[in-house]
Amino acid sequence: MISERKSLVIDESTAGGMIRDGMTIAIGGFINSSHPMVLVRQIIQRGIKNLTVVGAASGGPDLDLLIAAGCIKKLVTTYMGAEHFCPITPFFRTAAQRGELEIFECDEGMFYCALRAAAQGLPSTPWKAGLGTSFPEVNPEIKVYSDPITGEPVLAIPAIVPDLAIIYAAHSDAYGNVQHIGTGFGDRAMWRAAKRTIAQVERVIPNEEVRKNPLATSLYGVDAVLRAPYGAHPFAGPGYYIEDGIHIREFIAAGNAYAKNNDRRPFEEYLQKYILSPKTHEDYLEVVGIRRLVSLHEH
């Protein structure tokens, strides 16, 4: 007799174990929204190093945290700021100025070209925007060539193939049918490009719920599902909570102490308090506190 359909739901530690030194990891979301923070904290807790991180287009303080913790060797993103919280994130700025971070400089159009080439198994995607700019100069992986049909100058944006995409979404069933609330930003593009995907979700919902609205299924088949309520905190979890501005400002202030005064102590305190001391996601939520969490309502 045929066996039961297999559940893809895994726990935090198993999910963290899928991330290894030196991998290329795509991290979903957008600026201060929808980052899979349980998995981001796992990366730091496990001391994973030398990652090539394909941050969201646009990136945000989630990537700055990984730079601060020394996990990133090479960064692919188009923007490193936090909008009204901070124009340029401090650890990124400092690491870039000191030449400590390899940067795949690109804009959003080029970013999605790289993921699209990966999804389609192509070496590169042609793109016109960027001709006449400094991108081919500051990013030698981007080449200018002549289109063989018309002879027009074109940029070749190389494929970037994530070994693993880690995506935050509102819901998934146990079989990896993921449903975002909101637009899902560029998460689909990461999922299509990556060899494997873990979806970190607020709720694991019954398969029957998915079948009520298949149009809402944004990622039709991921490799693993991690349930983590409030799992995008301190960033927004669309449909559940807005970003925690107080917490984001606390992190940015710690970064500014380093960027402006070379003082890493405030960040070390942040790291200890929120990431290294809490052993699990539930421990983290206890440190943040129930009053803060329930204050982050959307309406």
Add this chain to the structure above:
Amino acid sequence: MTSTAASFTTKELMATFISHQVRDGERVAVGAGLHVPRAGILLAHMLRCPNVRLYLAMTFTNLIKEPKMEPFYTTYDIRPTKWAEAYVFHEDFQEKPRFISDTFVVGGLQIDKFGNSNLIGVGKDFKHLTFRGPGAVGTTSMAHYVDRYYLFVQSHDKRIFVDKCDFISTVGWGQGGADSRKKLGIPGGGPVYCITPLCVMDFEEKSKHMRLYSVHPGVTVQQVVENTGFELIIPSNVPETPAPTDEELRTLRERIDLEGMLRK
């Protein structure tokens, strides 16, 4: 009826100027973080352009029936999606840039005399920049494909307005000349105006060199020249940037900028 100079702020003046650049029926991207261009685009929509499609916080919408705009500050905020007529998947940005917007507003750490701009960073060596910028976001691709775009900066000084950008993230008029974009193989109408807290600049038709277009009330031509790091073309007659009308000011204050971000 025109208002008196004392009764509006420079930000309201800039927003009003930007509002007159929007054309009815087009698609217009509304950045969330830059209050002035956002207010300008919404002002155009409320008063003159009922048929624009606003690209706002990853959605398309039309807001003419909204009596008042609730504040929103970010491109990722879920709350404005209650107005959505459509969701935009962010990768559509690459699938078809012209579906996102017909026009765009671009900022810069540096802007040169031909309207090329830089969000990458300041310094000679990319590996050791003296000031690392936030990155190009989507400006490179949008400015390439849109019908026309506008440069906007929140301060006007010689660090921003330089003879030559250290790095170019968005091409304006390249090395100069009306055919410069064509020569580079790039479409689009390029930058039309550069709007700053001191003045508005445009581009001389043949050379595409930046030229003073108007000065804001209370600002002298000399002040603009002293704060610009390249030789600006100064026409014999430089008018004042047109003041907002009473209706424009009232709409800005009572429907769009309820929190007074433009009055701070």
